[in-house]
Structures are given as structure tokens and as C-alpha cells.
Amino acid sequence: MLIAESGTNLSAGERQLICVARAILKRSHILLIDEATANVDYATDKMIQEVIADKFRDRTILTIAHRLNTIVNSDRILMLQQGEVAYFDVPSNLNLM
Numbered sequence: 054m055l056i057a058e059s060g061t062n063l064s065a066g067e068r069q070l071i072c073v074a075r076a077i078l079k080r081s082h083i084l085l086i087d088e089a090t091a092n093v094d095y096a097t098d099k100m101i102q103e104v105i106a107d108k109f110r111d112r113t114i115l116t117i118a119h120r121l122n123t124i125v126n127s128d129r130i131l132m133l134q135q136g137e138v139a140y141f142d143v144p145s146n147l148n149l150m
Contacts, residue, residue, distance in 0.1 A: 073101060073104070077109075082113065084109050085115045086116045086118075098122070124144070128143070
């Protein structure tokens with residue numbers, strides 16, 4: 054499959070997977086994920102989360118997410134509500150589940 058310029062012939066989910074792969078190959082020290090798995094099914098989401106957890110184990114990951122399962126394994130969670138800090142703590146103290 055040929056990829057068109059800017060990936061216009063790829064789905065949003067496919068483009069997101071390529072971005073994660075690029076970050077892995079670059080060995081990025083900081084990974085900013087903005088709804089990286091919003092356009093993929095739950096099985097693919099789970100696979101991506103496992104790969105990110107493995108490949109970025111000793112790296113800084115900043116995640117913007119709406120799905121709680123995306124962030125429950127984070128070291129710290131900062132939750133905003135109407136532009137204000139609502140919570141900042143470890144996931145186990147936030148009573149999210």
C-alpha cells in the first residue's frame with residue numbers, strides 16, 4: 054500500500070498508529086498523546102496501551118484522554134473540570150473506577 058502525502062488515504066486510527074511507531078523509532082524521551090486511541094476499537098486501544106507502556110517505560114508520557122482506561126496506569130493524573138484543576142493524585146486515590 055502506498056501512503057499518500059500527509060497520509061490522506063489512511064484512517065485517523067492508522068495515522069495515529071504511525072505517529073506512535075515514529076515516536077518509538079525516534080526513542081523520544083517525552084511522548085505527548087492527545088486522544089491517541091480515540092479513533093480505534095477497544096482491542097486496538099488495549100494493544101497500543103500495552104506497547105506504549107513497554108516502549109516508554111522509563112520515559113515521560115503526557116496523555117490527554119477521555120477514556121479512563123487510557124490513564125489508570127499512569128503515575129499521576131491531573132484532571133481538569135471547566136478549566137480548573139479538579140484532581141491531581143495517583144490513580145488509586147482518585148476513586149475513578
